[in-house]
Amino acid sequence: MGETANHERQRTVTEFADGTIRSLAERVRGTVLEPGDDGYDEARTIWNGMIDNYPAVVVQCTGTADVVAAVDFARETDADVSIHGGGHNVSGSAVADGGLMIDLSLMNGVHVDPEAETVRAGAGALLGDVDHETQLFGLATPLGVVTETGVAGLTLNGGYGHLSREYGLAADNLREVDIVTADGEVRTASEDEHEDLFWAIRGGGGNFGVVTSLEYQLHEVGPEVSQLFVWYHADEAAGRMATFREWTESAPRHVAVLPFLAQVPDEGPFPEDAWGEPALVFFGCYRGDPETFDDVLGPLTDGDPIVDLSERTHFEDLQALLDEDYPDGLRYYWKSLYLADLTDEVVDLMVRYNDSAPSDLSTVDIWWLGGAVADVSQDGTAFWHRDKPFMLTFEANWEDPDADDPNVEWARTGFAAAEDLAVSGGRYGNFPGFAQDPANLLFGENYDRLVAVKTTYDPENLFHLNQNIAPET
Numbered sequence: 125m126g127e128t129a130n131h132e133r134q135r136t137v138t139e140f141a142d143g144t145i146r147s148l149a150e151r152v153r154g155t156v157l158e159p160g161d162d163g164y165d166e167a168r169t170i171w172n173g174m175i176d177n178y179p180a181v182v183v184q185c186t187g188t189a190d191v192v193a194a195v196d197f198a199r200e201t202d203a204d205v206s207i208h209g210g211g212h213n214v215s216g217s218a219v220a221d222g223g224l225m226i227d228l229s230l231m232n233g234v235h236v237d238p239e240a241e242t243v244r245a246g247a248g249a250l251l252g253d254v255d256h257e258t259q260l261f262g263l264a265t266p267l268g269v270v271t272e273t274g275v276a277g278l279t280l281n282g283g284y285g286h287l288s289r290e291y292g293l294a295a296d297n298l299r300e301v302d303i304v305t306a307d308g309e310v311r312t313a314s315e316d317e318h319e320d321l322f323w324a325i326r327g328g329g330g331n332f333g334v335v336t337s338l339e340y341q342l343h344e345v346g347p348e349v350s351q352l353f354v355w356y357h358a359d360e361a362a363g364r365m366a367t368f369r370e371w372t373e374s375a376p377r378h379v380a381v382l383p384f385l386a387q388v389p390d391e392g393p394f395p396e397d398a399w400g401e402p403a404l405v406f407f408g409c410y411r412g413d414p415e416t417f418d419d420v421l422g423p424l425t426d427g428d429p430i431v432d433l434s435e436r437t438h439f440e441d442l443q444a445l446l447d448e449d450y451p452d453g454l455r456y457y458w459k460s461l462y463l464a465d466l467t468d469e470v471v472d473l474m475v476r477y478n479d480s481a482p483s484d485l486s487t488v489d490i491w492w493l494g495g496a497v498a499d500v501s502q503d504g505t506a507f508w509h510r511d512k513p514f515m516l517t518f519e520a521n522w523e524d525p526d527a528d529d530p531n532v533e534w535a536r537t538g539f540a541a542a543e544d545l546a547v548s549g550g551r552y553g554n555f556p557g558f559a560q561d562p563a564n565l566l567f568g569e570n571y572d573r574l575v576a577v578k579t580t581y582d583p584e585n586l587f588h589l590n591q592n593i594a595p596e597t
Contacts, residue, residue, distance in 0.1 A: 137222035138180045138203040145181055151193040154230065157182040167227060168219055170208065171272070173453040174528065175216035179206070179225040186230055188302065188310055188336045194226045195334060196308045199586055206589045207330050210248045210274030212450070214458050215559040217589050218277075226334060228276070236261060241342040242299060247276040247335050254340075255440050264345035264439060265297045269382070271444045272452075279338060281329050281553030282507045284515075286409040286442065287345060289495030290377040295326035295507055296500055297341045305333040306586040324577040327507025328567070329553050331574070331593045332581050346439035350410040350417045353433040353445070354425050355394070358385060358402035358475055364424075365404070365471045365490075371423045372466075372513070377495045379420060381408035384489040385478035388430060398430045402478050409442055450521070454485070457520040457532045459539045460555035462512035464547040466490065470516060473545070477538040482530040483522035488538070491515040508568035509550045516542055517555050559591045566591055 149156040157164040158181055167182045180203070183194040198205040204223030210232060219225055231246035234253050238261040245254050252271030258264050266287035268278050275294070283294025291297060300314035303325065311333075313322040324332055356364055368383060375381075383406050390399040406424045410417055414436055418425070425432060450456075463470060474488045481488075494513045502510050520535040522528075536557070542548050551565040564571045571593070578585075579595040588594075 138201065138224070140180065140201060140203075144201060148181070148183070148193065148197045151197075152183060152185065152190040154184040154186040154190045157184070168225065170216070170218055171212045171450075171452050171456075172214055172216060173455045173525075174457065175213070175219055177216060177219035177221035179220050180222055182225045182227055184227045184230055188304065191226060191228070191304045191334050191336055192308050192310065194224065195304050195306065195586075198224045198226075199306060199308065199584075204589055205586060207334050207587075209276040210250045210253075211272045211277070212270070212274060213277065214456050214554075215556050217559055220589055223589070228334070228336070231336060236263070236342070238263065242339055243342055244337055244339045245275050246337050247274075249275050251275055251278070252440075252444065255443055258342055259346055259438075259440050262344055262347055263342040265294065265340040265342050266291045267294050269443065270446050270450050272447060272450070276335055276338060277330070278554060280325055280327075280335065282327050283554070284491055284493070284497075286380045287343070288497055289380055289492070290411070291343050292496040292500065293327075293507060294340070295505060296496070298322075298326060299339045299341055301325060301335045301339070302337045303333040303335045306582040306584065310336075320577050321581060324506050324574055326505035327553070327570075328574050328577075328593065330590045331578055331587055333587065345411065348436055349439050349442055350412075350414050351433070351435050351437045351442050351445070352381060352406055352408040352410060352421055352424065353435075354406050355388065355430040355432075356404045356427065357398075357430060358404050358478065360427070361385065361404040361475050362468065362471055364427075365466065366468070367423050368406070369466045372492055372494075376412065376420065378411040379408065381406055381424065381492055382489060383407075383492075384487045385474050386487045387478075387481075387484040393433065394431055400484065401430075402475075403430060407446075449485070455522050455525065455528065455531070457535050457557060458517060458555040459535055459557040460491075460515050460517040460552040461539065461542055461548050462509050462550040462552070463514040463516055463545075464512060464549070466514050467545070467547055469545055470542070470547065473538070473541055474516070477518070477534070477541075480534065481520075482527060482534055483520065485521040485523070486531070486534070487519045487521070489517040489519060491517065502568070503570055503573075506567060506570050506574055508566070508570045509552070512550065515552060516548070517552075518542075553591055556591060561591070563591050563593050567593070
């Protein structure tokens, strides 16, 4: 197959006139890097080790004025432009191969207003940055489940996390954003200003400009929660997932569970005789009275597990529990689709593909959705797939660059098999493979409205290195 992120997209190298990049450097306070400069290779390297793209120029922005200068430069030079926020980027779209990369990672400040119960985060902030500041006041907002995830990219594509069933998507908790649109203007988008733009960015991804800061609503969470983390032998998966499916029909919103199929790690605290064995894992968070943990989650913990690591813990520690499984430089290829039901056929497929995974680091996951996510109408924001109760994800994670082909093929083949199931449909923007699927699979019946907003704010499609919504013009 021989396909990597570079091979997936045609590389276009922007050729700048003499002195053009020098003039850009004079317009910004941050560092401007070209190939060969000290720091260039570090700047172009992102979390996903598969991505080996070479921008013609990188602007490491220190503030909104730098972003404006970079956007103006891209528009004036007709350069391909990408936006790198704070953390994970599976598809590689954050690094414009041969174009201009706008790097926001230095814009990572976080400010909490405990009285208003809000937090404002720079677009370079990570999930862990936000949690660390908000937990000081016993507050949190729904974000992801790995602390090194960048909040901006996560939020603009929706954003699921441990708190989503009770408080909605990360995008649902946005109060406003500052955004630099394609014309170089700085706009504040909220329910009261540029309402059409605010609607579009909540699920529409990076199609509409460069978001420089985000303000979220906070909720009382922690500092302690109950952690669910129990491992069973995979031959119990059919029965236990059937129990899980029935349990979800009446479970409270203040519990979140993410089941996944994996291989037992070759390390403590896992028993040595189970190392390398296929396993079903229930991972999650319970925010009710700890005395009622067993009453509520008993159906998922009752039995003879390989190991039960459930415990009372700090919310920040729960958020960081999976961090070591997703280190910088590992190779990643993830694809997701939504499910109308968690059928026996889905579980059987999960077990089969977990058994056939080329890498012991790969997983097949079920995200349990619904709750507050489904309370918002499908056209209430750009995020369309609110009616789906589950999402299936193939996570190919591996170390060896020579093993790219079999690992990507494993994920694609499993995904194709899942597509054939009657209960499957739709896509999630944060787990996009190499972002090749048609945009309407993400946005459903919201697509035409998104095209109209795109035409208003980016009529020349400056921001197109994404799951693109093409303007009418």
